[in-house]
């Protein structure tokens with residue numbers, strides 16, 4: 001068969017594919033692979049209805065299609081909750097009108113604060129008509145400030161959503177400024193904040209914005225988006241598009257469903273960080289894992305009421321509150337600690353375990369001899385995920401692994417799921433250009449035995465929250 005390369009396609013088709021790939025945050029090759037896979041799967045007979053039903057609506061889908069926008073568990077948890085929506089002055093403000101509808105569809109009550117700049121893009125009239133009440137726009141509003149209205153706005157909601165979050169609003173929050181109603185409310189609130197940034201790709205990539213983002217994530221702000229794609233105002237392509245209203249509404253529902261008893265009474269094991277495999281007393285084999293994702297999962301599981309054992313390789317991130325932490329160095333120690341932490345209901349293996357270790361561990365520092373460089377012989381480390389997943393007795397109900405890939409992310413994760421015998425794999429692309437290794441955000445593809453869910457890019461805290469919500473629903477479904 002003759003081979004087909006991207007270069008052979010005509011320019012118009014290439015341009016359309018480039019845009020489509022950017023919109024999905026994929027390489028052009030991966031985008032084409034996805035199109036071909038979907039076309040091939042469409043020709044296959046549909047799965048039997050019983051199999052499709054077993055895993056629930058989201059797991060039942062065989063195709064790599066986006067997950068439906070809502071689940072009964074999320075809806076129930078989010079209904080009747082109060083959202084304070086802060087609309088910033090970006091071109092994506094028009095999408096926040098749809099967001100209000102999406103939130104209200106889920107029976108959430110929406111109160112809105114608009115910045116001055118936001119009112120240059122959309123009118124308080126439209127916002128008020130959709131939200132069912134006038135938006136708040138003025139810090140020094142005589143009517144609402146007689147009872148310190150900005151403090152009430154900060155205190156009342158269950159969740160604060162900022163969409164679009166402008167570069168300016170992010171900078172103000174990171175610095176603690178409070179010179180208008182939106183920033184004063186954001187400084188005064190102790191509620192969870194979900195940020196949906198939207199801006200020009202150059203503004204997003206600017207070091208100042210990235211510094212502010214890192215500060216906000218450290219402060220516990222959750223993130224949804226921004227996505228890669230075409231910018232509304234200029235036809236420019238890059239990262240900076242606001243997440244779609246459905247994704248923002250879903251992220252809000254996920255955060256709201258993280259009640260403190262979603263995993264109450266369950267024992268959860270989480271592994272996190274890299275392993276260090278010694279070569280001699282000063283040298284070791286390691287990898288770039290920071291432990292941020294695993295630690296965020298342990299923290300979210302504890303916040304949801306689980307009894308959590310976190311088995312951590314050497315990391316610089318702080319121990320999460322309310323979690324028993326077992327510190328280890330080598331893969332073999334991590335396996336021993338995981339086995340010692342059993343029995344457990346759920347085990348989440350987020351650590352980046354070294355596949356190999358040095359065959360020898362010299363007691364003395366290896367010296368240069370002036371002759372040949374010493375050869376480094378490697379032996380395979382134990383497979384922690386497969387060992388726990390394939391236990392005959394005492395296997396946790398739910399065994400979840402991670403697949404850090406640099407190519408064929410979903411295909412490799414599917415193969416890993418089958419090979420290791422675990423229940424779910426959270427796959428992510430850790431190519432250096434994604435910034436995921438060591439960074440603060442993550443883009444996950446959840447591979448289960450019956451399908452794939454593509455989660456939007458979000459903070460590692462957001463991924464942790466979404467995972468805990470998924471685990472709670474799955475365990476409830478099995479009981």
Ligand SMILES: Cc1cc2nc3c(=O)[nH]c(=O)nc-3n(C[C@H](O)[C@H](O)[C@H](O)COP(=O)(O)O)c2cc1C
Nearest residue numbers: 088089090091115117118166167168169198199200
């Ligand atoms: C046409 C136009 C589009 C803009 N789009 C954005 C945007 O998408 N994101 C952003 O951060 N700023 C954008 N800005 C700049 C903000 O409006 C400006 O920084 C403003 O001060 C933000 O105020 P706020 O953060 O109080 O809403 C845009 C400005 C104009 C004139």
